[in-house]
Amino acid sequence: MNKYWFYKVGLVVVFLCFALLGEAKVKLPTLVSDGMVLQRGEPVNIWGTADPDETVSITFQKKKYKTVADAQGNWKVILPALKAGGPYTMIINDIELKDILVGDVWVCSGQSNMELPVSRVTDRFRDEISADSDYPIVRYIKTPLLYNFHAPQTDIPGIFWKAMTPENVMSFSALVYFFTKDYFQKTKVPVGIINSSVGGSPVEAWISEEGLKPFPYYLNEKRIYESDDLVESMKKEESKKSRAWNVALYQGDKGMHETIPWYAAGYDDSDWTPTDLFASGWATNGLNTINGSHWFRKDFQVSGQQAGEKATLRLGCIVDADSVYVNGTFVGTVSYQYPPRIYTIPAGLLKVGKNTITIRLFSYGGFPHFVKEKPYKILFGKGQPEKGESEISLEGDWKYRLGAPMPAAPGQTAFHYKPVGLYNAMIAPLLNYTVSGVIWYQGESNVSRRNEYKDLLTAMIADWRQHWNRPDMPFYVIELADFLSPEDKGGRAAWAEFRKVQAEVANTNKNVTLIKNGDLGEWNDIHPLDKKTLGQRVSQAVFQQRVK
Known part of the structure; x- marks a missing residue:
């Protein structure tokens, strides 16, 4: 018995030794990994x-x-x-x-124009992307959306280095894709990109608590959300309100509950109101906008050659969201306003003669509309407008009916936009990694507060340089692209003033370079497609500075 007892004790000691050896293993941050x-x-x-x-x-x-x-x-x-x-x-x-x-x-940071993936610019650059996207010497990391109000974090879970290959490239930032290709052609050296950007993020979210000391308003705002219990309770309450709003929308939408739903192929829409997609009358009650659901239907003719083919449905951009049906069959949905609506009509769905498309548009709280000067058509073949392939225009007359008028949808607090949060979770873990510098494309979310942007961006640049322990670390600040309708003179003036502020930051801070971009905008798209010219401009500026 004693021998058996000593044997068991010996096994325990051995297992403890192995456990201790296992715990003693070196652990590496996710940035220090294969492919870096x-x-x-x-x-x-x-x-x-x-x-x-x-x-x-x-x-x-x-x-x-x-x-x-x-x-x-x-x-x-x-x-x-x-x-x-x-x-x-x-x-x-x-x-x-x-x-x-x-x-x-390079660290690439900012908001959605830095995030915008290659897949979103294929309308303009499809052939180039298909033929020229195999650059395994370019490596890329996109950090996930994380925020923390308590302390700077030391690691970012779940990230890894990806090579630029045809299999991976569609998820790469479009700006990064064009920048790295051009830069590699100039230098012939490998390129690593850490893309830590978040759509819609304001600059104050990217500054440390220490860096925000001159801005007590933002420090006080940050302090509000230091309570995890408060944040969690707000999320739950807002989620409940959002669910209730959506339930009420569904229950009140006649188009979903009549014997024959309004999206059905055989539905009789003869008493619907004729309208043009770009008319504004349907969106208001004569004074105020109507939120909720709006329905649109249009008949179109399909030839014998087109019938049965797979096709691509293009519906421009829609504010705010939509669900789309062709001949009663659901073909796609987008939940917010910015992405282009590109839906696949499967083979066999279109028939010879009359076909019907139905759009159920959702408006959450703004002015519902279809964005002008975007493609609204059905394309056959590869679905490339520039190829001049067979197409059916969807502009002109439609039929309209209000589904469910609703109050504005309850707001959702964007906690990740609050001061310090993104810095703590998405910049602090990068600070040990040695980098050439920073490419910064941000500002759309700060245009309305442009009077303070010079000080905030200057503070962020100093903050990052201090924490990277590189007082002269290069920053390349990308000018905001032109945006808004020519009729919106006030809005356009605000954006022009903001670009001047960006220029002041570059002119008054050492080793900060402004990258011209105002001429590459599209009035009807906050995410202009020409990331190629912009990427080449960034590449040229970086290259010139390196060879000085």
């Missing part, structure tokens, strides 16, 4: 965690480096300046990192 790009020409940080006082050994390019984890288990090794090249392998204790390149690394 290390900055050339500058000392490079490699860091992570381990048990306190554990020895960490790194082997890279046939050289060995050692350090010891501190009392909190943190460690860092600084590699000497490296020459461009690769791929290489790095060994960190028992971890092997593969396919490492050395080149130029």
